[in-house]
Amino acid sequence: MVPGERTLVAHTAGPRQRGRQAGAGGVKVLVFGVSGQVATHLNQHDWVTGLGREQADLSDSETCAAIIRDSDADAIINAAAYTAVDRAESEPDLARRVNATTPGAMAQAAADRDIPFLHISTDYVFDGQGEDPFRPDASPGPLNVYGRTKLAGEEAVRGAGGRHAILRTSWVFSAHGMNFAKSMLRLPETRDALTIVEDQIGGPTPAGAIADALMIMARAIADGQGGGTYPFAGAPDTSWKCLARETFVAAGRDVKIIGIPTADYPTPARRPLNSRLDCSDLASDFGVTRPDWKAALRDIVKELT
């Protein structure tokens, strides 16, 4: 038992399904990165034990792998990552350790115990060319350090050779932690016009939907069903400009938004123009379909305002 680990365990169903799936058949899930957007939602599920940086610092591969080797979990979900996209450009070594080296060691420890290792990746592994949604087997071509380290993480998890899933998602938002929608809400009421890029297209994804998908996958893979690389994003695809507009509509704020091309918004890290993800495999293997991000955004804005 690792420090801070709760002995309390329960089933893998979400809060809404509680009771229905309680009891036998539960899968004990150990989650890394518990303070993050996705892990905050994972931690609301029964049968989940969440570990934070104090217990499991992903810059320390050996400690994280040892926690998995010594735990009695039936499945591991890694929701910790170095997610500061622009800052990663100046901290590539730390980003690589957290996003690739340690996930590889953790996946190896899980493989040694023959338990599933579920890992989260990103649309930023792609170069953003074209307008078609990226299939799981599309060639990657990251444009920035964060994307390169996340791609290396995918390869390390696959390379460990155990039962695994890599959930590639995009544009995550929730009421917890940091995200684009919350950045919009924090902008002062006095800002009456905003310039937001309108030529990057992707699927905003509620963190709660990612957590629900991962719990379904953890149980299925522990039961020997499914595994591999799965894209998963909210629908419909949209631009950052439209996401900003929907955020202000949900908050009842009248903010003028001026769409600009990426070229007019210089940042340390380059970002892909096309982040569309083909999510059909998750539906066919696990029955999990793309969530409606606008409905989730309205709920979250209501919770925050």
Ligand SMILES: NC(=O)C1=CN([C@@H]2O[C@H](COP(=O)(O)OP(=O)(O)OC[C@H]3O[C@@H](n4cnc5c(N)ncnc54)[C@H](OP(=O)(O)O)[C@@H]3O)[C@@H](O)[C@H]2O)C=CC1
């Ligand atoms: N955010 C997004 O838009 C997207 C995220 N993803 C992926 O989804 C996953 C979850 O992302 P999300 O929930 O948004 O993450 P957040 O950015 O909300 O949280 C990141 C988490 O990782 C933890 N973390 C960072 N460095 C370390 C470290 N050295 N040791 C231990 N923990 C660490 C943070 O801990 P602390 O609070 O202590 O810093 C935090 O709990 C990640 O794999 C990410 O790459 C994929 C696509 C889009």
Ligand SMILES: Cc1cn([C@H]2C[C@H](O)[C@@H](COP(=O)(O)OP(=O)(O)O[C@H]3O[C@@H](C)C(=O)[C@@H](O)[C@H]3O)O2)c(=O)[nH]c1=O
């Ligand atoms: C704040 C702001 C951003 N932007 C642009 C910059 C960028 O192209 C886009 C989104 O900005 P952000 O910095 O929130 O985005 P970013 O941090 O790059 O978000 C990414 O995070 C990582 C972790 C992922 O894995 C990706 O899926 C994606 O969600 O909006 C504007 O055009 N105007 C603004 O006022």
Ligand SMILES: [Mg+2]
């Ligand atoms: Mg960011």
